[in-house]
Amino acid sequence: MINLQFKNIVRQYGILIGLIGLITVFSLLSERFFTISNMFIVMRQTSIVAFLGVGMTFVILGAGIDLSVGSVLAFSGAVAAGAMQSRGIFFGILAGLAVGAALGAFSGLVITKLRIPAFIATLAMMAIARGGTLVYTDGRPITGLPSSFAFLGRGYIGDIPFPIILMLAIFVLAYIILKLTRFGRYVYATGGNINAARASGIKVDNIIISNFTISGFFSGLTGIVLASRLNSAQPTAGMGYELDAIAAVVLGGTNLFGGEGELWGTLVGAFIMGILNNGLNMLDVSSFYQQVVKGIVILIAVTVAQSGKK
Amino acid sequence: MNNFALEFINISKSFPGVQALKEVSIQIRQAEVHAIVGENGAGKSTLMKIAIGELLRDAGTIKVFGQDAQISSPSDGYRYGISLIHQEFSLVSNLDVAQNIFLGRELIKGRLPFMDNHQMYELTEQILESLKMFHLDPHLKIRDLTVAQKQVVEIAKALSLNSKIIIMDEPSAALTLEETRRLFEVIRELKDKGVTILFISHRIEEIFEIADKVSILRDGELILTKPITQIDHSQVISNMVGRSLEFVFPPKAKQEKGGKVILEVKKISKERQFSDISFQLKEGEIIGLAGLVGSGRSEVALALFGLNQLDSGGIYLQGEKANINSPFEAIKQGLALLPEDRRELGLVIVRSVLENLALPALYWDIARKYFIDLKRELSLGREVQKELSIRFASFSQKVESLSGGNQQKVVIGKWLITQPKILIMDEPTRGIDVGAKLEIYNIVNTLAQRGIGIIFISSEFSEILGITHRILVMSEGRITAELDPESSTERDILKFATRKKVS
Numbered sequence: 001m002i003n004l005q006f007k008n009i010v011r012q013y014g015i016l017i018g019l020i021g022l023i024t025v026f027s028l029l030s031e032r033f034f035t036i037s038n039m040f041i042v043m044r045q046t047s048i049v050a051f052l053g054v055g056m057t058f059v060i061l062g063a064g065i066d067l068s069v070g071s072v073l074a075f076s077g078a079v080a081a082g083a084m085q086s087r088g089i090f091f092g093i094l095a096g097l098a099v100g101a102a103l104g105a106f107s108g109l110v111i112t113k114l115r116i117p118a119f120i121a122t123l124a125m126m127a128i129a130r131g132g133t134l135v136y137t138d139g140r141p142i143t144g145l146p147s148s149f150a151f152l153g154r155g156y157i158g159d160i161p162f163p164i165i166l167m168l169a170i171f172v173l174a175y176i177i178l179k180l181t182r183f184g185r186y187v188y189a190t191g192g193n194i195n196a197a198r199a200s201g202i203k204v205d206n207i208i209i210s211n212f213t214i215s216g217f218f219s220g221l222t223g224i225v226l227a228s229r230l231n232s233a234q235p236t237a238g239m240g241y242e243l244d245a246i247a248a249v250v251l252g253g254t255n256l257f258g259g260e261g262e263l264w265g266t267l268v269g270a271f272i273m274g275i276l277n278n279g280l281n282m283l284d285v286s287s288f289y290q291q292v293v294k295g296i297v298i299l300i301a302v303t304v305a306q307s308g309k310k
Numbered sequence: 311m312n313n314f315a316l317e318f319i320n321i322s323k324s325f326p327g328v329q330a331l332k333e334v335s336i337q338i339r340q341a342e343v344h345a346i347v348g349e350n351g352a353g354k355s356t357l358m359k360i361a362i363g364e365l366l367r368d369a370g371t372i373k374v375f376g377q378d379a380q381i382s383s384p385s386d387g388y389r390y391g392i393s394l395i396h397q398e399f400s401l402v403s404n405l406d407v408a409q410n411i412f413l414g415r416e417l418i419k420g421r422l423p424f425m426d427n428h429q430m431y432e433l434t435e436q437i438l439e440s441l442k443m444f445h446l447d448p449h450l451k452i453r454d455l456t457v458a459q460k461q462v463v464e465i466a467k468a469l470s471l472n473s474k475i476i477i478m479d480e481p482s483a484a485l486t487l488e489e490t491r492r493l494f495e496v497i498r499e500l501k502d503k504g505v506t507i508l509f510i511s512h513r514i515e516e517i518f519e520i521a522d523k524v525s526i527l528r529d530g531e532l533i534l535t536k537p538i539t540q541i542d543h544s545q546v547i548s549n550m551v552g553r554s555l556e557f558v559f560p561p562k563a564k565q566e567k568g569g570k571v572i573l574e575v576k577k578i579s580k581e582r583q584f585s586d587i588s589f590q591l592k593e594g595e596i597i598g599l600a601g602l603v604g605s606g607r608s609e610v611a612l613a614l615f616g617l618n619q620l621d622s623g624g625i626y627l628q629g630e631k632a633n634i635n636s637p638f639e640a641i642k643q644g645l646a647l648l649p650e651d652r653r654e655l656g657l658v659i660v661r662s663v664l665e666n667l668a669l670p671a672l673y674w675d676i677a678r679k680y681f682i683d684l685k686r687e688l689s690l691g692r693e694v695q696k697e698l699s700i701r702f703a704s705f706s707q708k709v710e711s712l713s714g715g716n717q718q719k720v721v722i723g724k725w726l727i728t729q730p731k732i733l734i735m736d737e738p739t740r741g742i743d744v745g746a747k748l749e750i751y752n753i754v755n756t757l758a759q760r761g762i763g764i765i766f767i768s769s770e771f772s773e774i775l776g777i778t779h780r781i782l783v784m785s786e787g788r789i790t791a792e793l794d795p796e797s798s799t800e801r802d803i804l805k806f807a808t809r810k811k812v813s
Contacts, residue, residue, distance in 0.1 A: 182677035192658035200670040201641040259660045
């Protein structure tokens, strides 16, 4: 029993130990790393993966996968930027969020009503949304955004960058939804055993559609924040971000087959991705090698997590 | 020299925390059909896996035709001419019969690495021919075969390996009565050829039909080995459970005279599953739905609970027609289903005990306004834990780690929290040990006493007789009889459960 508990601790908190280890190593290797200003930079970078990771956590807990987040992010960012130029910041943001949520809901409908596996449905959405972005932007960045829009991505409240505050607020909100509401329970139950969930009176299709809608919504939000930070909507924005988001969730210990996992794990997972990027940059590791290192770290982390399971 | 085909001598095996087999010795003569019976967990499957080499014994000797056999892997088993036919088949569904029989040892034409298809199909044909009962085309894909036909392919595969000893692990579990009959003819055929058969079964009637000898295991120990002619049905059962039969069933719940009808099923039908099913259920009544596997009982249960759409007929609750097209609707109308496969339909095994208990009631009670009332959740959980005496270390423990009996109680508990009026229990005691069975019977009685109407589905007829007020027997999708348990026997039920459609 004690042994079991120890294994549980390794499994649940191993990733946190990994994060602390990573911070320690980078701190020793570079004195510029563990400073308040650099930590804010890390967190601001992390926030992008974290936003996507929150949505992805819902999807994966529900035994799904969403490969379309990077493309949906680009499309939502472009729509937001386009709408903003003619009708103002507020309308632009709303349009971006709505488009993201709608694309997510569409994927959810395809998965539940047409019974197409999430992997395929969102792979298709990945292509559709990326293509749609290129059509909408004609392959060129949308620039000339209102200057006050920059606050979302580059503003501060006190000394703290706004995206960090937004990230923490979203995590608290998502945590409350997952842990304290009926919907959150249904997400876990549906992912854990969809047939038993249905036989318990849960309308599982609605749960799955909601998960993908949430993921789409957060993709939209990420697209908007990214456009704000870059002061433009890029047609190639978010390429490959789906992998970072999935990696953050899996690093965080969430079971890829659904039903098991915690939101804080995703936050830690996102931090690990952010710290790796930042730390390797500081050490002047070439960006080619950075990819290799990131891949290896994911393998190690998941291997350790699995060994804790048995 | 004796003529024993297979001898187990003082075989012992333990798993962490369990002594699965304790010095078990059984001798099986050549060309004998030897039945091994016992409850779940008695050690039958462990013994068979040791015989074939899938598990290693801790101690003891196995002799094959009088020779000490060194069996430590399945290929050793084959080498000694022993084949095990599992409950789950090991066939590749997108290959055909002959390809499966020769899988991994395909015949080669000369020196070139090309398969000799002609010869393989020829040989397959010959083997199938020798099993006269079945006409099977060697070119048929496995996925197009019935369960019985797949079984024959497994047997043919064993024969093609020149197996002298064939072990069958519950071969009839998924077969219809007709298919079982044909399987038995194949077994007799094999016996005539000198093949020795070990036959594991839960169905005691079958053993008397096919076996020459029976060995009874209980808690890893051999209780007895006897010729089938020297033992009767109730002796087999009492030796399996280790106590006399009467003791198993608590006194039945008293049924109020003239109780209200709470459920009326009128002529419900579903193509190829069941037809013209009609019955009434009163408050506090326990109806037994008896029948063999495949008789349509479970399909009826799923239909009542909105998991199986009806073609025709109607379900009436408290006299009003109810349109139950989803479990959500069924729960709303006061129904609850304890499914046959509790891991598949009853539980989210990776989640905690408390989450599972609360799940169906969240919408109606515990989390009516979006947010979960955690205090209420816990207090309801404590209530049913006490009432059903569910044993676990903590409410946050995963259901996965509970024993079968306690898992079943969690499923009962989650429905009790929804305060159902009608509880459908599909094989509620399957895979549960005797002690837990007794507890489940007591729970059923208490619930009936409280006015809940219960539909109790089982293929154990003794259980149906021992617990219900009224028995409906199903065969091939129809109700073939309504029996009074006080004046009926298992034989009566079996008679109607095997009755053919009059066409």
